[in-house]
Amino acid sequence: MKYLKAFIMALFAALLIYAASDLPYRGDPGNRMHDQRSMVDSPVAGNYYIQEAYHDAHTPNIVTVVLGDYRSIDTFGEQVVIYTAGIITLLVLRRSRRRFS
Amino acid sequence: MLDFLFGHYAYWFTIILLCIGLYGMLFKKNLIKKTIGLAILQAAIILFFVSVASKVDATVPVYDSSIPVEQVANYMNPLPHTLMLTAIVVGVATLGVAFTLLIAIYNRYQTLDEQELIKKIHD
Numbered sequence: 430m431k432y433l434k435a436f437i438m439a440l441f442a443a444l445l446i447y448a449a450s451d452l453p454y455r456g457d458p459g460n461r462m463h464d465q466r467s468m469v470d471s472p473v474a475g476n477y478y479i480q481e482a483y484h485d486a487h488t489p490n491i492v493t494v495v496l497g498d499y500r501s502i503d504t505f506g507e508q509v510v511i512y513t514a515g516i517i518t519l520l521v522l523r524r525s526r527r528r529f530s
Numbered sequence: 531m532l533d534f535l536f537g538h539y540a541y542w543f544t545i546i547l548l549c550i551g552l553y554g555m556l557f558k559k560n561l562i563k564k565t566i567g568l569a570i571l572q573a574a575i576i577l578f579f580v581s582v583a584s585k586v587d588a589t590v591p592v593y594d595s596s597i598p599v600e601q602v603a604n605y606m607n608p609l610p611h612t613l614m615l616t617a618i619v620v621g622v623a624t625l626g627v628a629f630t631l632l633i634a635i636y637n638r639y640q641t642l643d644e645q646e647l648i649k650k651i652h653d
Contacts, residue, residue: 434553434556434557435553438549438552438553439549441549441552442545442546442549445545445548445549446541446542446545449538449541449542449545450534450538452538452541453537454533454534454536454537454538455537455538455540455541455581455582455584456537456584456585456586457537457585457586458585458586458587458588458603462582462607463585463602463603463607465602474609475602475607475608475609476602478591478608478609479591479599479602479605479607479608480599480600480602482593482608483593483599488593489592489593489594490591490592490593491591491592491593491605491608492591492608492611492612492615495608495609495612496612496615496616500612503616504616507616507619507620510619510620510623511619511622511623513623514623514624514626514627515626517627517630518626518627518630521630521631521633521634522630522633522634524634
């Protein structure tokens with residue numbers, strides 16, 4: 430039974446590796462995701478960020494600019510997620526300790 | 531052939547890591563070990579996205595006045611890094627809530643084994 434489980438996972442890994450053989454080479458600058466224009470001739474987001482981030486926000490770190498300026502609403506939602514997780518942790522722990530101690 | 535190997539071995543390592551995490555989540559009986567498998571699976575996906583973002587002969591996405599910003603090939607793609615930062619935060623929140631629920635389960639049933647838990651719930 431244990432060997433059957435390992436065999437199933439090995440089969441799944443082989444399937445994924447076979448599927449990954451169609452992926453572009455890692456680190457090749459000519460990949461589609463590093464292009465200037467996409468297939469439908471719209472600008473690609475990563476290139477815009479690289480070229481205009483310092484001009485827009487005057488912060489050298491591009492990842493910080495994307496996280497804090499372009500996607501600041503998304504980051505705010507992330508803070509809500511952390512806050513909710515903290516509240517849930519507090520409530521569950523307090524409730525279980527009060528009832529069973 | 532060698533080009534193919536060097537272009538793809540990072541994907542293979544992340545796939546193997548993903549399968550290890552999935553094995554833990556599916557087949558382990560202890561709930562703590564299942565949660566550890568979840569953490570390994572998250573790490574594998576984050577590593578996959580970060581490895582996709584790399585370019586050969588490029589620097590980290592931090593603006594440097596000596597490197598021209600018009601040549602996009604000089605800098606790595608900053609978008610996967612940003613999204614994986616978000617994914618790491620959400621993963622930590624998930625793990626915290628999961629461990630909290632495990633503590634509550636253990637306080638109530640005094641066990642974390644799946645079969646024993648089902649038996650105790652039906653009693």
